[in-house]
Amino acid sequence: MMTFCTSLIGTWANLACAALPIEKQATQWIDQQIQQVGQQQGWQSVSSSASVQLFNANNRLSPCSTSLVFTAPLLPQSPTRFPLVISCQSTSGSWKIRAQANVEIHLAAVVAVSELPAGTTLSAADVQVMPVVLKPGARVSVITQIEAAQQMTLKRAVTAGQPLTALLLSSPTLIHRNQAVTLVIQQEGLELTTGGVALQNGSKGETIRVKNSGSGRIISGTVRDAQQVLIRIIE
Known part of the structure; x- marks a missing residue:
């Protein structure tokens, strides 16, 4: 829950903020939040343009003498479209x-x-x-760093x-089916290696099935690199 103009100091600043229309205060608050999300996600060259659709609003809403309060818990997960609660907590009359x-x-x-294929x-x-x-409603899952895309x-x-x-x-495939691999077997602090086949x-x-070349036993392990598969045995 946050109010717009929280960074402003002084009675005149608060009164000027409160005098703005609901939609104007909301869009300015949203722009601030998008900048914060962008900083958290490491976005570069971020700007935004917001519009607000009010539900069940009517002309009988009393003017709010204080800054409006905004609540948007889903904003970090879906910053291009999200529900918003706007409330007035004025002593002269409150509404939401x-x-x-x-x-x-x-x-x-x-x-x-x-x-690219x-x-x-x-x-x-x-x-x-x-x-x-x-665009509004788009998923924000774009890659922003070249290093995160390379070798993918x-x-x-x-x-x-x-x-x-x-x-x-x-992630690129490191181990291929029927490839000879090294099984790294860990048990109670001990580590042994043996040959196997993916x-x-x-x-x-990733977890894959492998066959122990010595015993013929089929087990599951975690791909460690292009040659090794880690097998953890828990007694």
């Missing part, structure tokens, strides 16, 4: 209304330099940072200039 905020966000994001492992030459626009694999084909999102990318493809951190 609901609204919806629609926000267009401009920021710098990683985009494809050219059309699914399965492409991205290099620095495949991507660049460009200004993009997120495209799940689907992309067009030139298309922003890259987390949903479009997957029965599935796997990315770093």
Whole structure:
């Protein structure tokens, strides 16, 4: 719960803020929040344009002699469109209304330099940072750092200039099916290694099935790198 103009000091500043229309106060508050979200997410060159749709508002709302109070718990998860509660906590009369905020966000994001097919492992030459626009209702899952996209694999084909999102990318396959691997077996502080065979493809951190070449036993382990699979045995 936050009030707009909390950074302003003095009675005249508060009165000037309170005199602004509801929609104006709301959009200014939203712009401040988007800047804060952008700082938390590491966005660059961020700007926003917001509109507010008031629900159940009518001309009988009494003027608020204090700054309005805004509550938007879903804003961090969905900053391009979210429900908003606006309330007046004036001693001369209090009220509360609901609204919806629609926000267009401009920021710098990683985009494809050219059309790329699914399965492409991205290099620095495949991507660049460009200004993009997120329309109201759009998911904010764009990649903003080139380093986060490099060596990732495209799940689907992309067009030139298309922003890259987390949903479009997957970690590269480090271990392939039928590949000879080293099984690193950990148990009660002890670590042993033995030979094995991968029965599935796997990315770093992914759980795959492997076969112990010595015993023939099929077990599950976690891909550690392009050669090793970690097996943790818990007694």
